[in-house]
Amino acid sequence: MKEVLAECRGAKVAYGDGESAVHALDGVDLTIAAQDSLALLGRSGSGKTTLLHVLGGLVEPTAGAVEWRGEPLATLDAAARAALRACGIGYVFQGGNLLTHFTAFENVAFATRVSSGDADPVLAAVALLELVGLTEKLDHLPAELSGGEAQRVAIARALAQRPQLLLCDEPTGHLDSDTGERVLDLLQAVQREFGFALVVATHDADVAARMERSVELHDGRVLSAQATV
Amino acid sequence: MSGLARLALVGLVREPLRTAVRVLVLAAAVALIAAMILFVGHSLRTMTASATRSVPLDWQGPVGSHSAAVRVASAVARQPGVQQASPVATAPFASAVHEAAVGTIRSGAGAVLAVPDGYLDHIRTFRFLRGSLRRGQIVFDQQLAATLQVQPGDRVSLASRAGASPQRFRVSGIVLVTAPDVLFQPLNPLLGPAPAQPPADIAILPLSTFARTLAPALPAIASTAPGGAAVPEVQRGTRWQVQAQVDPSALRGSPAHALRRADQIRNAVERTLPGQVVFVDNLADSLNSAAGDALYAETLYIMLAVPGALVALALAYLAALGTAERDRRDLVLLRARGATRRGLLSLATVESAALGLLAGAIGTGVALPALRLAGAGAATGAVRMLVTLAVCVALAVGGAAAARIAAGASVFRETVSEGRRSVRRQGRPLWQRLYLDLLCLGGSGLVYWLTVRTGFSAVINPDSNPTLSLSVYMFFAPALLWLGAALLLVRLRGSFVAWLAARGGGGRASTWRGFLLASAGRRGAAINRGLLVAGLLLAFGVDLGLFTATYDQQARVDAQLTLGADVVVTAPPGAIRRHSLDQSVARLPGVAGTTGLDHSYAYVGPDLQDIFGIDARTLTRGTGLRDSYFLGGSAAQILARLRSTPGGVLVSRETISDYSLRLGDLLKLRTLDRANGRFKIVPFHVVGVVQEFPAAPRDSFMVANLSYLERATHEPGPNVLFVKATGDPVAVARDVAARTRAQGTLVKDIRRQTAQTVSSITTVDLGGISRIEESFALALAAAAMALFVAVTLAERRQEFATMAALGARLREIAAFLWTETALVLGAALALAALLGWLLAEMLVAMLQHVFDPPPDHLAAPWLFLGGLAAAAVAGAAIAALVGAAGIRRLPLGAILREE
Incomplete structure (x- = not known):
């Protein structure tokens, strides 16, 4: 049996109070085990991104519990949650969210430095960018990269954190279909190589179909959960 | 109100912190401008008041006779805006003689000023040190009184011209004539004021007494004749005139405004009395000069404050940049939903107007207490306040709009698609x-x-x-x-x-x-x-x-x-030594030291120059000297050289140049011998060159040893006391004045002098x-x-x-x-x-x-x-x-x- 990495129980996230409150998540139960490959499927506003943020400790649920390896995230302070993200949970955002004033190399090196402290990040950063096929673009700023290249740098940056769980928010949302395919191929390839659990939030059923499991969200609730493979 | 305008106001209310920051930043910027505008207004009024105050005598109109002077003065006094008008006469006298206990003392030629009762109500050309003006009696300027060694009650004889029978008068007082250069200037209304070398000896008579005693022996100078200054050998007859003072309350606002008003008053008076009087306008001269200075002062203030205010307005841009990205997204959303470019500009305009109104009002409100703290807020007029408020609101609205539009410039571009991009200028x-x-x-x-x-x-x-x-x-x-x-x-x-x-x-x-x-x-x-x-x-x-x-x-x-020291005491001749004022003043609290010096005049060739008799040993106890005051050595070296040469004299560079002098040259000066009232030649030797000296005028002057000068001129000791203060000069001056008032002294302090020095520019603090x-x-x-x-x-x-x-x-x-x-x-x-x-x-x-x-x-x-x-x-x-x-x-x- 696989080790359970993250678990949501009755997780709720609401913005505002009273009748005008918006429920981004409304009692979500979800378990993610090591090396899982999971798609969060749903339309815009269904709660996919919020659920990713809750899993990563970026957003605290207003109700319910979220655990990381059996430890409630609510018991961790901001520094501890940051340390958890630095060494256990990687992110790939929809637009890449690269640090705009850092080159591709520096984006990856920064994540390595955050993750590994004093260790020299140069070799690791170069190796990771080589892995995603961007050896030629080490010194390019994000504004000088194409959308696909930026996403590959984002993947390399996430890998620099040696994640056990990689959370990807619409990783192909801003890409054309061919580039999106290549990015997904890359994600699955590195998952196989590094063995982390992969959670991809998407509105695209085809993308979801590439994952082992799919959880469909609607209005902050789990509509269905099924194995896709 | 359109939907967009309402949206703008709602947006401001919904983000109170952001709105507050923008309002405060704009308010701070315009407050600086408001304070500057209000301060400049206050300064200009101060300059007007200072220029007006500095004129001892506003108008002098020559007339042809005593009766004309009396008639015209009476008519002028009734005119609106005129505070006082008096018939006055100036005339020469050939000599004054006092039969003193020590013998007969005779003065040289001098000038008579004849004034009516109440003359000193608003005209400040002289002030009494002792006694008063009484009918049939005479008053002497302190210098002439000292020469003649007269006291109130003594009798003197005055001859109006050589050969005329002298008139005997009883002395009723001693005065200090403070504006002799104006009083005795040649009066030519076409040329305007021309302050001249005043007479050395001045006597003052009641007008009626003068008309009865001396005037009959002198010809009257025609009103159309410019005449000369009333110095000996220049003025030959009686100059009848009307002297008038303008009501200061009629002269408000800036110097330029006051000048226009003063001109209007004078023109009205002259028009009312056609052919009877035309004035030499000393007031207009002073206000004209102040108006020029006001322009300079305004420019100076602008140069000092405007850059700061403009950069402060740039803070509003910086503040707008903080939310520029969010604003841009909001505006793009509005454009995507159909808002036109004009609509967005209206939105920005309404928002800027609301911010600007608030910031302008706050800025003006902040400026007022700031101005009071600076001691200039007491008399801010309502009109200037409103103008200031309007300017501040306009600037704040403009600043807010500029910041808003500059920060979100891309959204205001032509197309929605362009607006979506953060386009960088190509x-x-x-x-x-x-x-x-x-x-x-x-x-x-x-x-x-x-x-x-x-x-x-x-x-x-x-x-x-x-x-x-x-x-x-x-x-x-x-x-x-x-x-x-x-x-x-x-x-x-x-x-x-x-x-x-x-x-x-x-x-x-x-x-x-x-x-x-x-x-x-x-x-x-x-x-x-x-x-x-x-x-x-x-x-x-x-x-x-x-x-x-x-x-x-x-x-x-x-x-x-200009003043000479922190506190300067001017005393009647002999008073300092007779009453040991230097020592008694030195003992007062807050006084670091004193030194006495004699300020008199001497002729170098035909040039009359100030000469200062100093005690080189004690001079620096009473005042400070800079090496730059002297040429050819430090202050200490030059003073040591003077001290070691009893008959030495320091002369100005102009004198060295004009008379081809060199160090060591003999210089014969004509100085007034107080013992007999006659000028005598005294030999000096040039020992140094001086270009500045405490209390000395800007042009030529000389510095000599006090003891040598006293022996030559028989001066009864120093007539000026320099006081160096360790405490507040104003307080020290007050104490010194209280201590020496009985001896008829005039006490000035550096603080008050600073406000009067140089020009009306520095009058404004x-x-x-x-x-x-x-x-x-x-x-x-x-x-x-x-x-x-x-x-x-x-x-x-x-x-x-x-x-x-x-x-x-x-x-x-x-x-x-x-x-x-x-x-x-x-x-x-x-x-x-x-x-x-x-x-x-x-x-x-x-x-x-x-x-x-x-x-x-x-x-x-x-x-x-x-x-x-x-x-x-x-x-x-x-x-x-x-x-x-x-x-x-x-x-x-x-x-x-x-x-």
Whole structure:
């Protein structure tokens, strides 16, 4: 049996109070085990991104519990949650969210430095960018990269954190279909190589179909959960 | 109200903190302008009052006879705006004789002033030291009284002309004639005032007594004849005249306005009395000079304050930038939903109008107490208040609109799709292609060079009645420097700071230091924005501080040189020695020391010059001397040389040049022998050259040993006492006056003198507006740094949120904020030091001729400069601390969703 990495129980996230409150998540139960490959499927506003943020400790649920390896995230302070993200949970955002004033190399090196402290990040950063096929673009700023290249740098940056769980928010949302395919191929390839659990939030059923499991969200609730493979 | 306008107001209300910041920043900027406008108004009124007060006698109208003088004076006195009109006469006398106990004492020729009862009600041409004016009796100026050795009650004989039978009068008082040069000037209404060398000996008679006794023996000078000054051998007859004083309450507002009003009053009087009187207008002369000075003062204030206010308005832009991205998204959304470009502009206009109204009102409200603190808020007129409010609101609305539109410029472009992109301007703007920044800097340097090298600056008339001849063109130098420096900074876009940071960070960043410097190095434009605003504001503060300190220093030096010492006591002849005033004053609290000197006159050839008899041994106990006052040696060396040569004399450079003198040459002076009232020749030897001396006029004068001069002239001791104060000069002067009042002294202090020295420019205390501007500079410098930090945080919130999502710790993220803050602060302080110093040098260079002696270096107000730097550091530190704490509370989820 696989080790359970993250678990949501009755997780709720609401913005505002009273009748005008918006429920981004409304009692979500979800378990993610090591090396899982999971798609969060749903339309815009269904709660996919919020659920990713809750899993990563970026957003605290207003109700319910979220655990990381059996430890409630609510018991961790901001520094501890940051340390958890630095060494256990990687992110790939929809637009890449690269640090705009850092080159591709520096984006990856920064994540390595955050993750590994004093260790020299140069070799690791170069190796990771080589892995995603961007050896030629080490010194390019994000504004000088194409959308696909930026996403590959984002993947390399996430890998620099040696994640056990990689959370990807619409990783192909801003890409054309061919580039999106290549990015997904890359994600699955590195998952196989590094063995982390992969959670991809998407509105695209085809993308979801590439994952082992799919959880469909609607209005902050789990509509269905099924194995896709 | 349209939907967009309502939307604008709702937007302001829904974001109270953001609205408050924008309103406060705009309010601070316009408050500085409001304070300046109100202060200038106050200053102009002060200049008018000072110019009016400084005129002892406003109008002098020559008439042909006693009866005409009486009739016209009566008619003039009834005219609106006229406070007083008196019939007056001036006439020469050949000699005065006093049969004293020691024998007969005879004076030389002199002049008579004949005035009616009540003359001194509003006219201030002389004041009584003892006694009063009584019918049938005579009053003497103190100098003539001393010569004749008369006291009230003595009898003297006065002959109106050689050969005429003398008239006997009883002496009823002793006066100090304070405006002899005006009283006895030649009266030619076509030429205007021409203050002249006054007579040495003056007697005053009641008008009726004069008309009955002396006038019949003298011809009357025709009213149309200009006549000469009433000095011996120049005026041959009686000059009948009407002297009048304008009601000061009729002269309000600026000097120019007061001048127009004074002209109107005089024209009305002359029109009412056609052919009867035309006046020599001393008042208009003074107001005219003050009006010129007012222009200079206004320009000076503008040069000092406007750059600060403009840079302060740039803070509004910086504040708008903090939310520019959010605003841009909101506006793009509105455009996408069908809002037209005009609609968005209306939205910005309504929002700016609301912000501007509020900020303008607050700014004006802040300016009033600030002005009161500066001691200039008591008499702010309603009209000026309304004008100030209107100007402030207009500026605030304009500033808010400019900031709003500039910060969201891309959204106001033609198409929605263009608006969605953050379009960067292609190519350089026109001013960069024309190198306007470099042209401005070059132009500034050229004007400055002309100012320094060719004397293209404020020029002061070196007479005792100073006026300024000014060119506002010289203000182009600092104005162009401001503009050029600002544009150059915009052109450089922080590339120098970025280059420094990149150099410090090395190549590819992989360490924390490397990340920090690499990041800062690529944010040159953003850093430059902070540098531009904070640096220019700090430069404004440095410029202001240096200029004000130098101005104050020179005003003090100038006043001390003009007055002579911290406190100066002028005493009737013999009073100081007879009553040992030097010793009794030296014992008063707050007095560091005293020295007595004799101020009299001597002829060098045909030139009458001031001569100061000093005790070289004690002189520096009572006053300060600078080496620059003397040529050919230090002050101590020259004084030692004078002390060792009893018959030595120090003469001016002009005298050396005019009479081809050399050190050691014999110089025969004609001095008045008090023993017999006649001039005698006294031999002196030139031992040095003096170009400045305490209490000496600006032109030629001489300095000799008191003891030698006394032996030659039989002066009964010094008539002036210099007092050096350790305490407050005003308090010391008060004590000295109380102690010596019984001896008929006149006491002046340096503080009051500072307000009267040189011109009406320095009459206006620059300290008032400086204090206001310095306070604003401190507040704005702190605000600029705080805003820079806030804007940096707002601009980089997504980056910081991403770093947090990657697991970076708070202090690691905050380090990026601290690094940029430190870079901007360091660069801003360096820029401020350089630019502020250059600007102050330029402004001071323009004032080279206003002060005497001119400033030879800038005075540095270290306390203020330190405070300015501390304010900037404190503003930055507090904002960075708050910002760092804010990073902890960043809504990471929401920010990471933003595109």
